[in-house]
Amino acid sequence: MAHIEDEHEKVWDLAEKIGFCMLTTQSGTDLRARPMAAYAERLENAFYFLTDVASHKDEEIARYPNVCLAFADSKGQKYVSISATAEVQNDREKIRDLWATPAKAWWDSPEDPSIRVLKITPSAAEYWDSPGTVISYIKMAAAAVSSSKPDMGDNAKVQM
Template identity: 25%
Template sequence: MKNEKNIAILKEKIDEVRICLFTTVDAKGAFSSRPMATAKVEDDGSIWFFSNEYSLKSAEISKENEITLGYSSPSNNTYITVNGKAELVDDQVRKESYFSAAVKAWFPDGVEDPRLILIKVTPASAEYWDSSSSKMVVVFNILKALVTGTQYEGGDHDQIKF
């Protein structure tokens, strides 16, 4: 039950932030990151993205599918990391269901674009930090911790294992 609750929290936070740094491993073993928009987070925690099947990112996933996603919304004090495995999926039903006007900027031919592929990320673990407080409240609480000699408590934090 706790995992279902945490997946729901993770889904809500990712839906709020939407853009992540999608990190793969290149042919030389170095990390390679690029910003990507989340298309969908399903109830099982799987995270979906649109991509070009012939991109460098897709080639990297085909060789080494361990990835990391990093979401950040400093204005909302929300931070999320997801570690998992990525796979390329050609699923016409999902393409049609998840496609949006924003995706059309990269794929003007829509869901019929022959380059269009989905990336499914199956999380192994995730971690999030979230303080719904305003920046003023966060600064005040940091100063309060410094003055009182207590440890700053920055809000919600949890780890999720899948």
């Protein structure tokens, strides 16, 4: 059981460290991704995002609540993909709790009536955590010479 708990912690640690992700929603038959600042709430098993009521995300999520969060630190060779369910909330207290510098680029204050909260509840995740770009290239080069497969770090699928 400790191993499963460690994998859960690894998902949360990587997502929190990376901070920004691509939020993918479904729009009809198309998938749309956009960069978002993620607020991870481990104890609630949720990620939160601030969004605008006028954005298309709200409509897409209302119709198709399954979403994907893709976190990427390409320099550190660390990645997390989270399958989840999303819901749009008009929780003014949560908006005030989440209010931070990135939000100031979009709204004047947390009291702006057009702000909404996206609550994302993860169901499954997969992460890739390699030792970094330079070491990865060295391992790949060594594997190519020796005809073996390189050890590229940790990878796990996790039920959330």
